[in-house]
Amino acid sequence: MDREVEIFRRLLVHYGPQQWWPAETPFEVIVGALLMQQTAWRNVAAAIRSLKAAGLLEVRALAAAPIPVIRRHVKIAGLYRTKPRRLRSFCRHLLLRSDGDLERYFDRPMEEVRADLLAQDGVGPETADSILLYAGGHPIFLVDAYTIRIGRRIGLFDGERYGAVQRHFEDRVPRELETYREYHALLVTHAKTLCRPDPRCDACPVQDLCDYGIRRKRVHR
Numbered sequence: 001m002d003r004e005v006e007i008f009r010r011l012l013v014h015y016g017p018q019q020w021w022p023a024e025t026p027f028e029v030i031v032g033a034l035l036m037q038q039t040a041w042r043n044v045a046a047a048i049r050s051l052k053a054a055g056l057l058e059v060r061a062l063a064a065a066p067i068p069v070i071r072r073h074v075k076i077a078g079l080y081r082t083k084p085r086r087l088r089s090f091c092r093h094l095l096l097r098s099d100g101d102l103e104r105y106f107d108r109p110m111e112e113v114r115a116d117l118l119a120q121d122g123v124g125p126e127t128a129d130s131i132l133l134y135a136g137g138h139p140i141f142l143v144d145a146y147t148i149r150i151g152r153r154i155g156l157f158d159g160e161r162y163g164a165v166q167r168h169f170e171d172r173v174p175r176e177l178e179t180y181r182e183y184h185a186l187l188v189t190h191a192k193t194l195c196r197p198d199p200r201c202d203a204c205p206v207q208d209l210c211d212y213g214i215r216r217k218r219v220h221r
Contacts, residue, residue: 005173017182
């Protein structure tokens with residue numbers, strides 16, 4: 001069995017299902033992904049609550065809203081000069097492409113949707129793949145800084161290029177939507193809980209699969 005599959009199995013046993021992304025609708029996932037850049041989730045969650053309370057958490061409402069109005073509700077998520085404009089622009093793109101119908105928008109080959117997402121202002125690979133995976137239901141392995149930190153520390157790969165890391169996991173982990181969703185969420189949880197910049201290897205459920213963890217254990221014998 002590939003280490004990658006066993007790592008997933010152990011993390012799932014250790015932390016339990018993460019049931020990420022916390023959102024009521026696919027559109028809420030999209031808004032969250034667009035606001036997530038360079039901020040903490042608690043700030044994104046606060047911005048979404050504010051948009052929802054104002055009746056703005058809807059494609060047409062955001063597409064028509066003045067930038068100062070959007071800014072007032074999402075300012076807590078940071079980048080207040082760029083995020084409101086990008087959010088409105090993306091909603092207008094959804095209206096233009098599929099009349100705001102997300103099911104129709106995502107009902108295309110994954111690579112076609114991904115190219116469409118990446119062509120939008122402020123949407124990079126991580127944001128595009130977040131939207132594909134959690135809003136669009138497309139099985140694509142989502143990579144972030146936590147994925148790279150853990151993978152390099154374990155010794156799965158030694159680079160940090162997004163596409164190369166993504167292919168590494170997709171070549172070794174069955175292409176299943178729920179598996180990819182859970183794997184990403186578990187890696188985030190693991191990076192925040194144990195595999196931090198100063199890792200707690202003694203409590204790690206995958207220490208014996210980790211090059212760094214094995215070396216550290218030998219040193220402390």
